[in-house]
Amino acid sequence: MSLQFVVDGLLTGSMIGLGAIGVTLTYSILRFSNFAHGDFMAWGTYATLAVVSAIGATFGKIAPIAPLSFGWPLLVALVVGMAFTALLALLLDKVLFSRLRSQGQAIIVVMASFGASMALRSLLEFTFTSRPTYFSRAIQIAMPVGFGIRITPDQIALLLLTAVLVLGVHLLMTRTQTGRAMQALSQNAALARIVGIDVASVVRVTWVIGGALACVAGVMIGILVQIRPFMGFDMLLPMFAAAILGGIGSIPGAVLGGLIIGLAEAGAVQLIGAEWRAAVSFIILMAVLFVRPIGLFGVRER
Amino acid sequence: MIDLIGYGAFFLTTALIFSLVTLGLNLQWGLTGLFNVGLAGFVAIGAYTSALLTTPEDAARLGGFGLPILVGWLGAMVVGGIAAALTGMATLRLRSDYLAITTFGVAVVVQLVALNAQKLTGGPFGIGFIPRPFGGLAETPLLFNLSNLAVVCAVTLIAYLALEHLSRSPWGRVLKALREDERAAISLGKSARFYRVQAFAVGGAIMALAGALQAHFTGFIAPDNYLPILTFQVWVMLIVGGSGSNPGAVIGSILVWGIWAGSGTLTSVLFAPEQQARAASLQIVAIGVMLCVILLIRPNGLFGDGPRRPRLDKRAKVAAGESGSGS
Numbered sequence: 001m002s003l004q005f006v007v008d009g010l011l012t013g014s015m016i017g018l019g020a021i022g023v024t025l026t027y028s029i030l031r032f033s034n035f036a037h038g039d040f041m042a043w044g045t046y047a048t049l050a051v052v053s054a055i056g057a058t059f060g061k062i063a064p065i066a067p068l069s070f071g072w073p074l075l076v077a078l079v080v081g082m083a084f085t086a087l088l089a090l091l092l093d094k095v096l097f098s099r100l101r102s103q104g105q106a107i108i109v110v111m112a113s114f115g116a117s118m119a120l121r122s123l124l125e126f127t128f129t130s131r132p133t134y135f136s137r138a139i140q141i142a143m144p145v146g147f148g149i150r151i152t153p154d155q156i157a158l159l160l161l162t163a164v165l166v167l168g169v170h171l172l173m174t175r176t177q178t179g180r181a182m183q184a185l186s187q188n189a190a191l192a193r194i195v196g197i198d199v200a201s202v203v204r205v206t207w208v209i210g211g212a213l214a215c216v217a218g219v220m221i222g223i224l225v226q227i228r229p230f231m232g233f234d235m236l237l238p239m240f241a242a243a244i245l246g247g248i249g250s251i252p253g254a255v256l257g258g259l260i261i262g263l264a265e266a267g268a269v270q271l272i273g274a275e276w277r278a279a280v281s282f283i284i285l286m287a288v289l290f291v292r293p294i295g296l297f298g299v300r301e302r
Numbered sequence: 303m304i305d306l307i308g309y310g311a312f313f314l315t316t317a318l319i320f321s322l323v324t325l326g327l328n329l330q331w332g333l334t335g336l337f338n339v340g341l342a343g344f345v346a347i348g349a350y351t352s353a354l355l356t357t358p359e360d361a362a363r364l365g366g367f368g369l370p371i372l373v374g375w376l377g378a379m380v381v382g383g384i385a386a387a388l389t390g391m392a393t394l395r396l397r398s399d400y401l402a403i404t405t406f407g408v409a410v411v412v413q414l415v416a417l418n419a420q421k422l423t424g425g426p427f428g429i430g431f432i433p434r435p436f437g438g439l440a441e442t443p444l445l446f447n448l449s450n451l452a453v454v455c456a457v458t459l460i461a462y463l464a465l466e467h468l469s470r471s472p473w474g475r476v477l478k479a480l481r482e483d484e485r486a487a488i489s490l491g492k493s494a495r496f497y498r499v500q501a502f503a504v505g506g507a508i509m510a511l512a513g514a515l516q517a518h519f520t521g522f523i524a525p526d527n528y529l530p531i532l533t534f535q536v537w538v539m540l541i542v543g544g545s546g547s548n549p550g551a552v553i554g555s556i557l558v559w560g561i562w563a564g565s566g567t568l569t570s571v572l573f574a575p576e577q578q579a580r581a582a583s584l585q586i587v588a589i590g591v592m593l594c595v596i597l598l599i600r601p602n603g604l605f606g607d608g609p610r611r612p613r614l615d616k617r618a619k620v621a622a623g624e625s626g627s628g629s
Contacts, residue, residue, distance in 0.1 A: 032399065122590065126583040126584050
């Protein structure tokens with residue numbers, strides 16, 4: 001077995017991990033598992049793709065940045081796409097989730113997110129059809145880095161981007177007042193309200209972070225694999241599994257969980273075959289639920 | 303005219319099979335409050351089990367045991383029930399969301415097995431030559447459709463009566479008690495987890511039976527029949543009908559299947575063939591929005607007695623206060 005699976009696993013793991021941050025935050029702060037999170041990914045990716053094409057139409061063909069397959073238009077488009085996805089999440093919360101939350105039935109919100117997920121995904125299928133598209137059709141030459149591992153410049157750039165984003169979110173959660181307010185709300189909502197934390201603004205920040213990171217994860221899939229309306233829905237089970245494996249509410253946990261699942265998937269692809277890939281997250285999920293349901297870094301609920 | 307009756311019988315048969323799934327979901331969600339977003343997986347388990355047991359022998363895959371259809375249905379219920387019981391045992395001691403995520407995973411894995419375990423399930427091409435209950439009548443379509451309808455009607459009626467009886471029995475009352483106020487029910491000495499696993503297993507068995515019925519009605523199954531869209535359709539049926547109510551589950555299924563089939567016919571008339579796939583996705587958008595709107599404005603559906611609402615809370619408190627002052 002070649003060590004190539006380490007690179008593949010880390011990349012898949014980064015995508016899963018970035019998505020799982022959003023899942024774990026909504027779960028711990030808003031207290032429901034959001035089945036529409038995968039579709040935020042897909043919507044963010046298509047939004048980014050639309051902006052890239054718009055820039056291409058206005059400025060003509062732009063050469064990519066030296067070794068990478070993409071140029072500054074994609075970077076600009078990514079920022080726009082992140083803002084768009086965050087707005088989409090906020091909008092969905094305003095018209096749907098917040099109203100159901102106020103009725104006080106957590107599981108109804110889950111069901112609504114399931115319905116919203118179906119509607120969002122099918123709307124993408126309607127607009128862009130289910131045919132896969134790509135940011136770039138250029139083929140990159142992978143460089144050997146020793147131990148039989150090969151890696152493309154795009155992959156290195158995206159791994160670095162993930163590391164920066166995760167560090168940023170971690171600092172935000174631990175070093176800023178907003179982050180502390182989010183932690184307080186997830187640990188004890190009633191007490192957080194008593195000490196005067198502005199719940200509405202914490203909820204907004206949660207959606208913005210979750211939506212923006214989902215968009216980045218989606219664009220990563222778009223650059224390295226392909227863009228399809230189902231791209232996010234297919235990531236849903238790995239993201240949930242990563243969030244639970246890492247421990248609900250823990251950002252480092254979600255990322256580590258994502259990396260573990262990504263590595264396990266890549267290993268399984270080599271050992272058993274690519275067609276069984278999706279079963280890996282399910283097996284890990286069941287193992288966690290049986291052995292340690294609070295996950296690696298989870299806190300027992302009071 | 304004959305065509306119309308034939309189509310009507312065909313439509314009702316499909317709708318009633320759906321209502322059987324919805325009845326199973328109603329036992330899990332409506333009565334017990336267990337959230338199953340992978341029900342397509344349990345329907346698929348039933349369909350494949352029954353198909354394996356009853357089809358004639360096939361060299362390309364395992365089995366084809368050629369057993370009678372009734373054995374296939376029973377087998378489907380047993381396997382579906384066991385699968386649901388295992389799922390329940392793994393997750394029901396945890397938060398309710400974990401059950402949702404796990405059932406979602408079950409559906410994904412069942413779909414994977416159906417697609418990839420060629421030796422067992424025939425892979426993407428599925429299983430054909432599933433014996434049909436009145437196969438001899440296939441020469442005269444009308445008679446064939448009507449006799450199928452009669453069988454499905456009978457099975458649905460039996461399941462309906464059994465579930466109505468169950469929900470009024472002491473067992474059903476415990477489930478309702480657990481749904482309304484878990485602590486109170488536990489303090490009366492009822493094991494919450496045990497009852498919930500039972501309800502989840504029985505619901506799963508009913509869904510599997512519905513899958514088996516459908517398989518024998520069409521004579522052919524493939525993994526594509528059990529995509530998440532099926533789960534979604536059944537949920538909409540239950541929510542429209544009103545969760546917690548068995549008549550609601552049946553009427554909701556017929557109503558939603560009517561809307562679904564009707565809008566399907568409409569899009570096939572209105573849109574050019576190359577636009578059909580896109581139009582079909584718009585259909586799903588419409589139904590998804592409908593689910594969300596119903597949840598927002600009429601969470602109890604048409605007939606539901608759903609979980610207790612805040613405004614009933616007040617009444618309950620008043621009643622408690624009165625009885626307190628009376629004693």
